[in-house]
Amino acid sequence: VIRLNQVCKRYRMGEATVDALVDATFTIEEGEFVAILGPSGSGKSTLMHLLGFLDSPSSGELFFEGRPVAALDETARAHVRAEKIGFVFQAFNLLPRLTVAGNVRLPLTYHRHPPADAAARVADALARVDMTNRAHHRPGELSGGQRQRVAIARALVNSPRILLADEPTGNLDTHTAATILALFKELNRQGGTIVLVTHSAEIAAQFPRQLHVRDGRITDHR
Amino acid sequence: VIRLNQVCKRYRMGEATVDALVDATFTIEEGEFVAILGPSGSGKSTLMHLLGFLDSPSSGELFFEGRPVAALDETARAHVRAEKIGFVFQAFNLLPRLTVAGNVRLPLTYHRHPPADAAARVADALARVDMTNRAHHRPGELSGGQRQRVAIARALVNSPRILLADEPTGNLDTHTAATILALFKELNRQGGTIVLVTHSAEIAAQFPRQLHVRDGRITDHR
Numbered sequence: 001v002i003r004l005n006q007v008c009k010r011y012r013m014g015e016a017t018v019d020a021l022v023d024a025t026f027t028i029e030e031g032e033f034v035a036i037l038g039p040s041g042s043g044k045s046t047l048m049h050l051l052g053f054l055d056s057p058s059s060g061e062l063f064f065e066g067r068p069v070a071a072l073d074e075t076a077r078a079h080v081r082a083e084k085i086g087f088v089f090q091a092f093n094l095l096p097r098l099t100v101a102g103n104v105r106l107p108l109t110y111h112r113h114p115p116a117d118a119a120a121r122v123a124d125a126l127a128r129v130d131m132t133n134r135a136h137h138r139p140g141e142l143s144g145g146q147r148q149r150v151a152i153a154r155a156l157v158n159s160p161r162i163l164l165a166d167e168p169t170g171n172l173d174t175h176t177a178a179t180i181l182a183l184f185k186e187l188n189r190q191g192g193t194i195v196l197v198t199h200s201a202e203i204a205a206q207f208p209r210q211l212h213v214r215d216g217r218i219t220d221h222r
Numbered sequence: 223v224i225r226l227n228q229v230c231k232r233y234r235m236g237e238a239t240v241d242a243l244v245d246a247t248f249t250i251e252e253g254e255f256v257a258i259l260g261p262s263g264s265g266k267s268t269l270m271h272l273l274g275f276l277d278s279p280s281s282g283e284l285f286f287e288g289r290p291v292a293a294l295d296e297t298a299r300a301h302v303r304a305e306k307i308g309f310v311f312q313a314f315n316l317l318p319r320l321t322v323a324g325n326v327r328l329p330l331t332y333h334r335h336p337p338a339d340a341a342a343r344v345a346d347a348l349a350r351v352d353m354t355n356r357a358h359h360r361p362g363e364l365s366g367g368q369r370q371r372v373a374i375a376r377a378l379v380n381s382p383r384i385l386l387a388d389e390p391t392g393n394l395d396t397h398t399a400a401t402i403l404a405l406f407k408e409l410n411r412q413g414g415t416i417v418l419v420t421h422s423a424e425i426a427a428q429f430p431r432q433l434h435v436r437d438g439r440i441t442d443h444r
C-alpha cells in the first residue's frame with residue numbers, strides 16, 4: 001500500500017547539511033504490522049512524516065496504492081490523510097484551546113459527519129484509551145500520559161486504514177501501554193495496516209517485521 | 223533536605239474536583255537516589271512540581287533544608303530553584319526561538335556568570351548528553367530524543383544539588399537511556415540528590431528507594 005524508492009530527506013542549515021534519511025527503499029503491504037526501531041536522532045520520525053504525507057522527500061519516489069504521491073497536490077494529500085491515515089505524533093500536537101473531546105473530533109470535521117454520529121465516534125475513541133472522564137479537560141490540565149492517550153484517540157476516531165504511531169507509549173506505564181498495544185493489534189486483525197515507532201525491545205518483539213534505522217539508513221528484518 | 227507533611231493538591235474545574243495528590247507525607251534526605259513510579263495520571267508530575275517549588279500545595283506543608291517553603295516569596299523561591307535545583311520536565315519546555323546552546327545556558331543567566339565560564343559549562347553539559355553537534359539547532363530542528371537530552375543538559379548545567387527528572391528517558395533508545403542514567407548515578411556519587419520519575423521497571427530496579435503513587439496517594443518502598 002506504501003512503497004518507497006531511494007527516498008532521501010536532507011535538511012540544509014546554512015553551510016551544514018543533515019542527511020536525515022538516505023536511500024530508503026521498501027514496501028509496506030496492506031494489513032502489515034511493522035515496528036520501526038533505531039537510536040535517538042536516527043531518522044524514524046522523519047520517515048513517519050514521509051509515510052503520512054506530512055512532508056516530501058528531497059529525492060526519490062513515494063507510491064501510495066500504486067500511484068506516485070508527488071502527483072497529488074496538497075488538497076488531494078489532505079484528502080487521503082483525512083480519509084485513510086491516522087497519525088500519532090511523538091509530541092502529541094494537541095490544540096491547547098480545544099478540550100479533549102474537541103481535539104479528538106478534529107479528523108471528523110473533514111467529512112462533515114452528522115453531529116450525533118461524530119459524538120458517538122469521539123465517545124468510542126475516548127473509551128478505548130480510558131479517557132472518558134477527562135473529555136472536558138484541556139490538554140494543559142492533563143498528565144503526559146493522558147495527553148498521549150488523547151493523541152492516540154484522535155488518530156483512531158475515523159477508523160483509519162493505516163495507523164502511523166510515533167512512539168505512542170513512551171509516556172505510559174506498562175499496564176496502560178499493553179492496553180494500547182492490544183488496541184492496535186485489534187485494528188490489525190480487522191485489516192488495518194500498523195506502523196509503529198518504538199524504543200522498547202519488548203514491544204518490538206511482538207512485531208513480525210522490523211525496520212531498523214541508523215544514521216538515516218534502513219535495514220529490513222523479518 | 224525536602225520534607226512533606228500531609229501535602230494535598232486539588233484542582234477545581236467548575237463543579238468538579240480532581241484530587242491530584244492526597245496527604246503526601248515523606249522525607250527525602252540529602253544524597254538520596256529515589257525513583258517515583260505509578261500509573262498514568264496518578265500524580266507523579268504534580269508531586270515533582272511541588273518538590274521543585276514550581277507549584278504550591280492546596281493544603282499541608284513543605285520544608286526545604288528545615289525551613290517552611292510557604293514562608294518564601296516568589297523571589298526567594300526562584301533563587302533556590304536557580305541555585306540548587308535542576309528540573310527535567312516531562313514535556314521538555316524548551317524555548318523554540320533559542321538555539322540548543324541558548325536553552326542550556328538559561329539557568330546560568332540568573333547568576334550572571336562571566337561569558338567564558340558560562341560557555342564552558344554549556345559545552346560540558348552538551349557533551350555529557352552527546353548533543354555537541356546540535357548546539358546551533360533550534361528545538362524544532364531536533365528529534366524527540368534530542369530535545370529530551372537538551373532538557374537534561376539544561377537541568378545539569380549549573381551543577382544542581384538536587385536533580386528532579388520527570389521521565390527523562392521516555393523518548394530515548396535503551397543505549398542512550400543507559401548513558402543518561404549513568405550520568406545521574408555519577409551526580410549522586412558526588413553527593414547530589416536524585417529524584418526520578420520513570421515508567422520503566424528496569425530503571426526503577428536500580429533505585430534503592432521507590433515512592434509508588436496511585437490515585438494521588440504515596441507509599442514508600444525501600
Ligand SMILES: Nc1ncnc2c1ncn2[C@@H]1O[C@H](COP(=O)(O)OP(=O)(O)OP(=O)(O)O)[C@@H](O)[C@H]1O
Binds near residue numbers: 143171233264269
Ligand atoms: N491543571 C489541571 N486541572 C485539572 N486537573 C489536572 C490539572 N493538571 C493535572 N490534572 C490531573 O491531575 C492528575 C495527576 O496529573 P499528573 O500530571 O501529576 O499525573 P502523572 O502521574 O504525572 O501522569 P503521567 O505518568 O501520565 O505523566 C491527572 O489525573 C490530571 O488529569
Ligand SMILES: Nc1ncnc2c1ncn2[C@@H]1O[C@H](COP(=O)(O)OP(=O)(O)OP(=O)(O)O)[C@@H](O)[C@H]1O
Binds near residue numbers: 011012045362395
Ligand atoms: N528541521 C530540521 N532541520 C535540521 N535537522 C533536522 C530537522 N528535523 C530533524 N533534523 C535532524 O534529523 C535527524 C533525524 O531526526 P528524527 O526526528 O527523524 O529522529 P528520530 O529517529 O525520530 O529520533 P528520536 O528517537 O529521538 O525521536 C536528527 O539528527 C535531527 O537533528
Ligand SMILES: [Mg+2]
Binds near residue numbers: 044045046090166366
Ligand atoms: Mg522521533
Ligand SMILES: [Mg+2]
Binds near residue numbers: 143144
Ligand atoms: Mg507526568
